[in-house]
Amino acid sequence: MTTLTPQERQDTLSTPTASTAGYPMKRLAQFYIVTGFIALFVGVMIGPLQALNYADVNLYNLPILRNIIKSYYQGLTLHGVLNALVFTQFFISGWMFYMPMRDLKVTPNMKFAWGTYIAMTLGVLIAAVPLLTNKASVLYTFYPPLQGSPLFYIGAALMVACSLLVGGQVVFEWFKWKRAHPKQITPLITYMSVATWMMWILASLGLVAEALILLIPWSLGLVSGIDPLIARTLFWWTGHPIVYFWLLPAYISWYGFMPRQAGGRLASDPLTRLAFAMFLLVSVPVGLHHQYSDPNISGNMKTIHMLLTFMVAVPSLLTAFSVTASLEDGARQRGGGGLVGWIRYLPWKNASFTAQVLAMISFIFGGAGGIVNASAVLDSVVRNTAWIPGHFHITVGTATTLSFMGIALWFIPHLTGKKLFAPKLALFSVWAWFWGMMIFAVGMHWQGLLGVSRRAQISAMAQNIYDNAHVPQVITGISGVVLLVASLAFFTTLFGTLLSKTVSDGEDVKIPWSEAISTHEDSKMARRLEALPALWLAAFVLVGLTYGPVLIPMILGRNLVPGYTNLW
Amino acid sequence: MLDHDKLQNAENIWLGVAVVMCVLLFTGVVASFLSGTFPLVSGGHASGIASTRVDPKNLAVTPFAKPGLRQEGTENELFMVAKVFSFDPAFVRVPAGVSINMHITSADVMHGFYIQGSNINLQIVPGQVTTLRYTFKYPGTYNVICNEYCGIGHHNMVTRFVVTPPTK
Ligand code: HEM
Ligand SMILES: [Cu+2]
Numbered sequence: 001m002t003t004l005t006p007q008e009r010q011d012t013l014s015t016p017t018a019s020t021a022g023y024p025m026k027r028l029a030q031f032y033i034v035t036g037f038i039a040l041f042v043g044v045m046i047g048p049l050q051a052l053n054y055a056d057v058n059l060y061n062l063p064i065l066r067n068i069i070k071s072y073y074q075g076l077t078l079h080g081v082l083n084a085l086v087f088t089q090f091f092i093s094g095w096m097f098y099m100p101m102r103d104l105k106v107t108p109n110m111k112f113a114w115g116t117y118i119a120m121t122l123g124v125l126i127a128a129v130p131l132l133t134n135k136a137s138v139l140y141t142f143y144p145p146l147q148g149s150p151l152f153y154i155g156a157a158l159m160v161a162c163s164l165l166v167g168g169q170v171v172f173e174w175f176k177w178k179r180a181h182p183k184q185i186t187p188l189i190t191y192m193s194v195a196t197w198m199m200w201i202l203a204s205l206g207l208v209a210e211a212l213i214l215l216i217p218w219s220l221g222l223v224s225g226i227d228p229l230i231a232r233t234l235f236w237w238t239g240h241p242i243v244y245f246w247l248l249p250a251y252i253s254w255y256g257f258m259p260r261q262a263g264g265r266l267a268s269d270p271l272t273r274l275a276f277a278m279f280l281l282v283s284v285p286v287g288l289h290h291q292y293s294d295p296n297i298s299g300n301m302k303t304i305h306m307l308l309t310f311m312v313a314v315p316s317l318l319t320a321f322s323v324t325a326s327l328e329d330g331a332r333q334r335g336g337g338g339l340v341g342w343i344r345y346l347p348w349k350n351a352s353f354t355a356q357v358l359a360m361i362s363f364i365f366g367g368a369g370g371i372v373n374a375s376a377v378l379d380s381v382v383r384n385t386a387w388i389p390g391h392f393h394i395t396v397g398t399a400t401t402l403s404f405m406g407i408a409l410w411f412i413p414h415l416t417g418k419k420l421f422a423p424k425l426a427l428f429s430v431w432a433w434f435w436g437m438m439i440f441a442v443g444m445h446w447q448g449l450l451g452v453s454r455r456a457q458i459s460a461m462a463q464n465i466y467d468n469a470h471v472p473q474v475i476t477g478i479s480g481v482v483l484l485v486a487s488l489a490f491f492t493t494l495f496g497t498l499l500s501k502t503v504s505d506g507e508d509v510k511i512p513w514s515e516a517i518s519t520h521e522d523s524k525m526a527r528r529l530e531a532l533p534a535l536w537l538a539a540f541v542l543v544g545l546t547y548g549p550v551l552i553p554m555i556l557g558r559n560l561v562p563g564y565t566n567l568w
Numbered sequence: 569m570l571d572h573d574k575l576q577n578a579e580n581i582w583l584g585v586a587v588v589m590c591v592l593l594f595t596g597v598v599a600s601f602l603s604g605t606f607p608l609v610s611g612g613h614a615s616g617i618a619s620t621r622v623d624p625k626n627l628a629v630t631p632f633a634k635p636g637l638r639q640e641g642t643e644n645e646l647f648m649v650a651k652v653f654s655f656d657p658a659f660v661r662v663p664a665g666v667s668i669n670m671h672i673t674s675a676d677v678m679h680g681f682y683i684q685g686s687n688i689n690l691q692i693v694p695g696q697v698t699t700l701r702y703t704f705k706y707p708g709t710y711n712v713i714c715n716e717y718c719g720i721g722h723h724n725m726v727t728r729f730v731v732t733p734p735t736k
Contacts, residue, residue, distance in 0.1 A: 266581065
């Protein structure tokens with residue numbers, strides 16, 4: 001296809017700010033994305049050691065390693081924080097800021113935007129001090145009364161608070177745009193981004209409250225005790241919807257850019273909006289499904305959260321349909337045919353595209369596993385076993401991470417004007433990541449069903465209680481090696497690209513804006529769904545209704561206990 | 569090329585299928601609560617006993633002062649304390665075929681309580697008592713594993729339940 005999309009036609013006509021090389025958002029987005037990948041690099045280097053632990057191989061006594069990390073659990077804390085919290089948030093703050101601004105053709109207040117970036121990075125550096133000195137080896141869930149250094153909580157809170165400023169700026173620019181264009185329907189990329197940011201702002205309130213009201217004063221010694229159950233409940237208020245904050249930015253690419261990368265069109269613009277509106281509404285009031293086995297929480301409230309959790313599966317099932325249809329459209333336009341024969345006609349040589357298709361395939365299994373976890377009955381079998389890391393490495397660890405890796409393969413050249421270094425190696429790395437994670441998932445899910453605990457240095461246990469798990473242990477070990485190779489290959493292409501010479505202004509690497517088969521012109525649904533603020537308000541009310549009856553009795557009957565700082 | 573109407577139709581059907589599927593899943597789980605395979609509703613798994621809170625620094629004034637299995641009236645009550653990095657009592661002998669009320673709390677940080685190969689898998693929170701009723705069906709030795717990170721010795725926090733054949 002060589003014809004320009006309406007977007008691109010507009011792009012070529014519009015003001016220099018939002019569509020040319022000098023666009024100041026480019027540098028900012030580049031900083032966010034690259035900082036994120038540096039965190040991922042460090043985090044991922046620890047992963048294979050953990051996979052080997054789950055193969056009963058203990059490398060943590062090696063002197064070289066001993067000099068860097070004191071224990072398995074310090075390494076695990078770093079792995080969880082850097083990968084799941086730092087990498088994701090920085091990538092998203094670059095991606096889901098740049099794209100809607102460019103989509104609306106506006107330049108936000110750049111001083112404010114850079115200030116946010118600097119403060120967010122400062123947050124990471126502050127938290128890094130206790131993490132690296134083994135003063136906060138409390139894992140990325142930091143359940144009190146395990147008590148890390150106050151710097152850890154302060155740094156983490158600052159970092160998360162900054163993501164709200166990024167989201168706030170996007171929502172603010174959208175409001176401004178709406179006022180200037182009262183009759184128009186929001187362009188799709190912006191719609192998806194704004195809905196996701198609104199969801200995240202509501203979702204993050206739990207963690208922000210936990211940090212500001214409970215953790216920071218307590219770790220500073222201003223109060224003597226903490227209620228671990230309240231803290232845990234606030235944590236999961238944020239802790240589940242955070243997974244949609246990781247996933248939806250990948251969906252933005254799957255819906256908004258992959259159709260064009262495949263040479264086709266998005267199936268339906270209005271239905272895409274519907275999926276995001278549903279996510280805004282029901283992503284947050286679901287956190288109790290992480291607490292089915294907690295004492296002193298009403299069973300009825302647990303059941304309501306379970307129902308809502310099942311409902312969040314609906315927009316994801318819609319996504320599976322839509323995205324597959326748009327890929328099929330692309331493949332048929334490229335000459336493919338047959339019931340499944342068209343699959344061969346997708347652009348498999350394109351590493352960016354391939355990475356994201358593989359990420360989707362991984363999410364089919366990840367999503368199915370998620371439905372298992374959401375069911376209170378089955379959760380009691382798999383809870384806190386190796387099944388759980390098995391599950392989230394094919395969701396956030398692949399559906400999200402491999403999508404972000406794929407996006408980076410065009411986005412970084414677009415932002416920097418550098419040519420992708422070693423595209424063949426990039427293609428190899430995304431396949432290796434996919435297979436590595438698939439093997440990992442088999443090993444870990446299987447170990448989980450045999451009762452092997454997660455978050456445990458099983459390779460250093462005094463007694464052998466997992467004699468039945470040798471086969472899946474070997475499988476997990478192999479996956480660790482495959483993933484090490486995959487990561488090294490990927491980061492070679494990434495850093496190779498960044499270190500190469502700038503050859504253009506980056507505009508030759510086009511943003512793959514996609515057209516839709518069913519557009520939002522004349523769509524009643526699209527018009528109704530413009531009411532994002534009303535949906536947002538409804539989401540707040542729903543969270544109040546589903547968390548009020550849980551938190552109010554907890555707060556009235558709070559039971560403070562002392563902290564422990566020297567257990568690791 | 570795919571066309572608009574056909575696609576929309578198929579997508580609507582798919583949406584219907586998705587909703588029905590989720591409703592069925594939910595119904596299945598609720599049926600399991602009601603039938604008692606997973607009695608979330610009636611004082612079983614994970615329901616806890618509301619208002620059962622204790623001071624983890626002063627368990628001496630609670631039934632947790634002397635952990636272990638005992639008979640109170642017609643009920644078998646088992647009290648256990650999790651603390652870094654062991655369970656008290658370190659070893660529990662229970663008869664099969666008898667309903668047991670287990671009460672577990674923590675003397676320090678969060679712990680887990682997972683009976684390997686069963687669906688007893690609980691969060692143990694300091695200050696709160698996790699309670700459930702359970703009847704062991706089959707005699708044998710079961711590992712009980714702390715599956716919530718509690719510190720450097722977490723992976724060695726394991727105990728055993730020996731389920732003896734029914735006495736009659
Ligand atoms: C080279 C690739 C990777 C390998 C081999 C790997 C391996 C592992 C293993 C074996 C565990 C379980 C440790 C335990 O429960 O004791 C784990 C935990 C975890 N991984 Fe990864 N991982 C990789 C990449 C990632 C990525 C890309 C992400 C997310 C973006 C991620 C996020 C996490 C998180 C959040 C945990 C849980 C930490 C905790 O339980 O506190 N990992 N990883
Ligand atoms: Cu423990």
